[in-house]
Amino acid sequence: AHKRYSTGLTITEFKVLLVVGSPASCMDLELYGAEEELLGRLDCDEALLGSYAVADGCRVHVIDQSGTRMGEYEIAKSDYKKRPLQVEKYEITKSDYKKRPGDTSVPWRATSPLPRDASGPKGMSPFHGTRHWAQEAALAVALPLGAHCQVQLLGQPSKLATIMFVGQTHFKLGYWVGVCYDEPLGKHNSSVGSRHYFECQPKYGAFEDGIEDEL
CATH class of the missing domain: 2.30.30.190 (CAP Gly-rich-like domain)
Known part of the structure; x- marks a missing residue:
């Protein structure tokens, strides 16, 4: 099943719902279409999600800009676990x-x-x-x-x-x-x-x- 979000959410509220291990304040979001084409950046925190070209089958690419753990994460609407891609895990004993x-x-x-x-x-x-x-x-x-x-x-x-x-x-x-x-x-x-x-x-x-x- 696809993961659906309300288009009435602001981008800030949308970021909070994305549990990817990065603080919402440190996320940069990119929107991709069903054919993997880049539709644009979700770069206005006050804007509504519905003000962008979102549609069924889209996915959001999350870039962590926290500085302490740089990496990129994929958020597919059909992926509840939001698995990180090619990110080196920081571990400490x-x-x-x-x-x-x-x-x-x-x-x-x-x-x-x-x-x-x-x-x-x-x-x-x-x-x-x-x-x-x-x-x-x-x-x-x-x-x-x-x-x-x-x-x-x-x-x-x-x-x-x-x-x-x-x-x-x-x-x-x-x-x-x-x-x-x-x-x-x-x-x-x-x-x-x-x-x-x-x-x-x-x-x-x-x-x-x-x-x-x-x-």
Whole structure:
């Protein structure tokens, strides 16, 4: 089946829905037709997707301009997994990661243990427990929006996702991380009650607190 997007989306909103491991702010988009002809660049973030020559069978070519992981990705409408093409994967061992000076969450976690078995105020998850809100805020800052991360919840296999929201919510105390999973393993589309927190497809969104370091 083809992947369809609303032509009423702005290019910025469209970028957020493309889970390719690159932050939306660092994407350059090229539109190709069904015959693989270049139709143009989607270069106006405020423009509507429908203002370009989009049609059934088109595909979008995503170029990562983040500078830290340069590469190109193919997004075919029929490809839900959005597999990267000819991109060298950056890998680092845990021992080398821990040696990096000051730019990871490892030093903070080493000096600020986070008890998962403490019981906190009513409405707060066990993970938040007795942590001070200042500590929660510090942990939240260490998780940049748009980063690809690994979600590890107790008793569940790890899942890959993109960080879409970090902060306080109206439905639970503490700081929470809103994610868009790579696969439909979530709970909703980021809407809780009447509040909509970020853009994602149904069953791809969730608010979690077991976020590992970004990939």
